[in-house]
Every structure is written in structure tokens, then in C-alpha cells.
Amino acid sequence: MTSKFQRKKPQQQQKKQWSLQDFEIGKPLGKGKFGRVYLARESKSKYIVALKMIFKEQIEKYRLHNQLRREMEIQTSLRHPNVLRLYGWFHDDDRIYLILEYAHGGELYRLLRKTGHLTEKHAATYIASIAQALVYCHEKDVIHRDIKPENLLLDHEGRLKIADFGWSVQSRSKRHTMCGTLDYLAPEMVENKAHDYAVDNWTLGVLCYEFLYGVPPFEAESQKDTFRRIMKVDLSFPSTPCISTEAKNLISRLLVKDSSKRLSLHKIMEHPWIIKNANPTGTCSE
Numbered sequence: 001m002t003s004k005f006q007r008k009k010p011q012q013q014q015k016k017q018w019s020l021q022d023f024e025i026g027k028p029l030g031k032g033k034f035g036r037v038y039l040a041r042e043s044k045s046k047y048i049v050a051l052k053m054i055f056k057e058q059i060e061k062y063r064l065h066n067q068l069r070r071e072m073e074i075q076t077s078l079r080h081p082n083v084l085r086l087y088g089w090f091h092d093d094d095r096i097y098l099i100l101e102y103a104h105g106g107e108l109y110r111l112l113r114k115t116g117h118l119t120e121k122h123a124a125t126y127i128a129s130i131a132q133a134l135v136y137c138h139e140k141d142v143i144h145r146d147i148k149p150e151n152l153l154l155d156h157e158g159r160l161k162i163a164d165f166g167w168s169v170q171s172r173s174k175r176h177t178m179c180g181t182l183d184y185l186a187p188e189m190v191e192n193k194a195h196d197y198a199v200d201n202w203t204l205g206v207l208c209y210e211f212l213y214g215v216p217p218f219e220a221e222s223q224k225d226t227f228r229r230i231m232k233v234d235l236s237f238p239s240t241p242c243i244s245t246e247a248k249n250l251i252s253r254l255l256v257k258d259s260s261k262r263l264s265l266h267k268i269m270e271h272p273w274i275i276k277n278a279n280p281t282g283t284c285s286e
């Protein structure tokens, strides 16, 4: 029997229902897909967060309600030092708000564009951080599929955070889906064949190359040419900057057409180049 005085379930009691009134909004941090992100402060605790505002209209237009709901469920459950936290979410009449961890160091992509390329120590630290985050995500059956520099953020200590899981899928089976920028896609995705977790390992190879050389390995004038280069695994290493043989070895063992022959995430973390160069704390300072 339900009475007016019946206690709410403990779960409901614990979960705070946030609203826009709880936050002071600061400067814009960026314009992502489906909305803008602002620096914000929770008024009571003074806790700094990134607040993403998504127009419901957009979500309805692309019929994404179900994906968004599923995303939020997966996202709020993920807890890893190299995965940006989603603390919670709420909505009003026309917008959905995501309460995200604020990454003070901003986008890794900006750092890469500013410096041209990274040192082997930084690159190895970031690759190891992403590999660790992916091991965690794969254990939770989350395939990211959209790891590119734009989706990688840095916190105040230079620790890498995978930021945007806007298109990740939770799945035990192989998937047939086409999405993302061609440059980072594995052959089986370009071809729209069934693919699985091994796509993330390919992407790690592409990222490692881009961190060290400043450009992705299969870059070309047209999409068609990039497609061709990916399918042929047309990989070459420029003579400048001078990169260690071990780094090239790791890249060559990730950019392998047969997905079952790519180095596993655990083997990446044990690779001599990673052991030699990666900072075990995951932090990067100058």
C-alpha cells in the first residue's frame, strides 16, 4: 500500500536532482557535436565542472533519445583516471545538461598543433594511458570507436582523459556501423565489414604515429586516396623527426590489416618502447 508518508527508495534519496539553478556558468570551453560546453561551478560546493548543454530539438531531429539514454547509463558508471567522468545529467524543457569533469589542460589536439609533434616520453605516456583506459572500457563491453586527438583532453597535471563517448557502443557482438573521420578508421571499418574491439588497437597505432610525426599516417588529398592507403596499409616513416626503432616497431605491430594479428592492449603496455618511455603515473609535465 502506498501512503503519503511512505519513504522513498534509498536510491532515489541519495541521487540529487540537479538543475541549472545549482550552477554558476562561466566561459565557453568549446562547441561539440550537439551542443556547447561551459566552465561551471556548483554554487554550494564551489566544485568546478564542465557543463554540456544539448538541445533536445537536435536529439529529436536525429532520433537519438535511446542512444543518449543508453550513453548516459554507461557513462555515469565508468570510473577510470584516464576516462573523463560524467557526474550526472538533468534536463529542462528544451535542453539536456551533462555534468562533466573539467579538464584544465584542454585539448591534446591543441598541444599537438602548437608543438607540431610530441616527445617520445609524452607520446608513450599518452599511448599507455589510452591503452589502460581501453582495457577498462573493453572489460565493461564499451567500444569507443572515436578516439582521435580532438576527443582527448588533459587535466591540470597533464594526465590524459578520453573525453567523448558520444558514439561508443556497448556490445558483445561484432558491429556493422560506419562513422567517424576516415583517417583514424581501421580497414574493416572503412570497408564496413563486421568489426570488434581490435578497431581501437588500430586507432592507437594511428595516434602513436600522429603524436610522433604530427600527421596521421594515411593522410591524403582526398577521402578516396586515404581509403586506398588504409586498405593497402600504405605505411612509411619520414626521416625527420628522428624516431626510435622501438616506436616504429610498435606502430607497425598495430597497423596490421588482419585485426586478429594486431598487438593486444596488454602487449602494448608491455612493449619495450612503452616500458622505456612511459611515465607510470600518467602525468606529463615539461
Ligand code: AK5
Binding pocket: 029, 030, 032, 033, 034, 037, 050, 052, 054, 064, 067, 068, 071, 075, 084, 085, 086, 098, 100, 101, 102, 103, 104, 105, 106, 107, 153, 162, 163, 164, 165, 166, 167
Ligand atoms: C551526446 C548526444 C547523443 C551521446 C552524447 C558524453 C560523454 O564525456 C555526449 C558526451 C562528453 C560528451 C571538459 C574541458 C570539455 C573540455 C564532452 C566536453 C567533452 Br574542452 N576542458 N573539460 N570537457 S569538452 O562533450 N564529453 C562525454 C565523458 O555528448 N554524448 C549521444
